[in-house]
Amino acid sequence: MANKRYGHAEDPPNDRRTLLLTVVLLIILSVTMLLVMRGQLQKHYSVHTISGTSMIPTLTEEDQVLVKKKSQVQRYDIVAFSIDKEEGMFVKRVIGLPGDSMFVRNERMVLDIGEQGDFETTNTYQLSPTVADEFQTLNKIPEDVYFVVGDHVDVSKDSRTFGFVHRKSIEGTVQFRFPAIHLARLGD
Incomplete structure (x- = not known):
């Protein structure tokens, strides 16, 4: 009603x-x-845009990466970090972990990445003179620092030129890549 x-x-x-x-x-x-x-x-989490070619072919210019903050860092992880006296964030691959055996001779570092510490599995890197002097007396990577390298080693500015990366400077590990979309220009 x-x-x-x-x-x-x-x-x-x-x-x-x-x-x-x-x-x-x-x-x-x-x-x-x-x-x-x-x-x-x-x-x-955070998102960063890749600038430069130091991580080619894994990451390319203008790709975006999703970074999980405060995650445990393992060998071969890609990490985002900052460096004192350098602008912006860096994104590189972790090669050397705290406690890994190493030695430096004639500005070349030999890094033991094997499980036994017997130098059966090694990587060798040419260091800048400054970094070679800094690493000269070490036989192991110190606690709370990492040795990082870009995948495109010929152009990468990484631990070979600026030294170890401190744990406190690492924002987190890259979890996902959002590829850059490059649209072809008409008429080119």
Whole structure:
């Protein structure tokens, strides 16, 4: 009988207000949830755009990478880190871990990456004179530092030129790559 009072063509005014209030509350709740989720994601993850060619072929110029913050670093992980007196973030591959055996002769570092510490599995790197002097007296990679190298070793600025990367300088490990989309220009 209530519908006859308002007619069939329109809803009662209270139903409209209830619907409007429900929609407004859902919007407010959705926005709040998105802000909370965004804050949690930013707390645990970051995104960086690759600049340069030092990680080719794994990462290319303008790729974006998702970095998981405060994750455990393992050999061959790709990490994002900062270096004192250098601008921006670096993204390189971890080759040497704390405690790995090593020695330096004539500005060349021999790094033992084997499990036994017997130099059966090694990598050799040409170091800058400054880094070679810094590493000269070491026989192991010190605690809380890592030796990192770019995949494109011929052009990479990495531990061979700036030394070890401190654990506290590592933002996290790369978890995912978003490839850059290069659109072909018409008429070229």
